[in-house]
Amino acid sequence: MGRGVSAGDGGALLVVGDVVTDVVARHRGPLAAGTDTASVIRTLPGGAGANVACWAAWAGCGDVRLLGRVGADAAAWHERELVAAGVRPRLVVDPRAATGTVVCLVGTGAAAERTFLTDSGASLRLGPADWSDALLDGVTRLHLSGYLLFTESSRALAGTALVAARARGVPVSLDPASAGFLARLGVDAFLTFAEGLDVLLPSRDEACLLTGLPDPVDAAAKLSRLVPLVVAKAGADGALVARSGSVVARVPAVPATPRDTTGAGDAFTGAFLAALLADAPPEEAAARGCAAGARAVERVGGRPPLSGNVP
Numbered sequence: 001m002g003r004g005v006s007a008g009d010g011g012a013l014l015v016v017g018d019v020v021t022d023v024v025a026r027h028r029g030p031l032a033a034g035t036d037t038a039s040v041i042r043t044l045p046g047g048a049g050a051n052v053a054c055w056a057a058w059a060g061c062g063d064v065r066l067l068g069r070v071g072a073d074a075a076a077w078h079e080r081e082l083v084a085a086g087v088r089p090r091l092v093v094d095p096r097a098a099t100g101t102v103v104c105l106v107g108t109g110a111a112a113e114r115t116f117l118t119d120s121g122a123s124l125r126l127g128p129a130d131w132s133d134a135l136l137d138g139v140t141r142l143h144l145s146g147y148l149l150f151t152e153s154s155r156a157l158a159g160t161a162l163v164a165a166r167a168r169g170v171p172v173s174l175d176p177a178s179a180g181f182l183a184r185l186g187v188d189a190f191l192t193f194a195e196g197l198d199v200l201l202p203s204r205d206e207a208c209l210l211t212g213l214p215d216p217v218d219a220a221a222k223l224s225r226l227v228p229l230v231v232a233k234a235g236a237d238g239a240l241v242a243r244s245g246s247v248v249a250r251v252p253a254v255p256a257t258p259r260d261t262t263g264a265g266d267a268f269t270g271a272f273l274a275a276l277l278a279d280a281p282p283e284e285a286a287a288r289g290c291a292a293g294a295r296a297v298e299r300v301g302g303r304p305p306l307s308g309n310v311p
Contacts, residue, residue, distance in 0.1 A: 021102070024104045052145070057087050064087045068092070069130065092126065103117040103118075136164060136170060173199035182210070190210065195227075203232070203233050203235075207220050207223060259299065262300075263296050267296035
C-alpha cells in the first residue's frame, strides 16, 4: 500500500478502459532497417485503463474495479494478472476479436523514449450494451480512459457511463491517452465530451494540442476554464495543477533513472486518483502521482510491482 494513502472507507474507483497485451522491445541502438536489431523482448499485461486501475490499487485504493473487453485468447491470463494486482475485473469476452496488442519499441538511451504500434483488437469494441448502471453501486469516482473516445462504439459507452455517473453525483476523470489519436478524433469533438468531466489529466503535449497554445502552463490554465480541475503531466518537469483559469501549483518530479517510460502517465493517474479517494488535496495527490510515475519509469512495462510501497 502506498505511503500516506489509506484504503479506508473512501468508496470504490471504477475504471473503464482498455486491456491489452504489451510486447515490449527494448532495442540497443537505432533500429536497423532491413536487418536485425538486438533487443530484449517481453510480453506483459497492459492497456492504459488496466494500468491505471493496477496503479491505483498499488497506491492504496482498497476497492478498484475495471470494466474492459478482451478476446478469448488471453482473457484468463489478463483476469489473473488484474486480480493479483488487487483489481476487481469485469472483463467482457469478445466472441470475434482478439485481445488488443501493443508493440512498444523502447530505446535504451537516457530518456528511454518509446514508440507504440497499436492493434486495439477487442479493447475498443466496448459498447453501451456492456454497461450497467449497477456498475456504479458503491463507486465514489469514475475514471475513463481516453482511448474509449477513438471508436464509435466505445465512445458511445463512455458517454453512457458519463451520464450515469453525473446522475448519481459521481465525479468523472479522463486521461486523453494519445496525442496522435486525439488529433485524428478532432479537438472540438474531444472538448465537447470534456465539458461533462470533473477532472482532466492530459500530458503536456495533449494539453497544448487541445488548446493550440505552445506553453503547457497557459494550456493547463485554459483547459481549467472548461474542466474544474486540470492536472497536466509533464514527465521530468513534474505536473501542473490548474483551476478556474489559472495554474495553482507546480509539482516537481521525483528523480528517477528511466528504463522504460511505458505507463508512466498511467502510474501518475492511478496514484493521483487513489490519493483523491483518500481525501488528499489535488496538489498532494499530484505529488503522489509524480512519485508513482518515477517508480514506473524504473521498471519495464506499464504495471506496478505486485508488492512494495510508493517510494
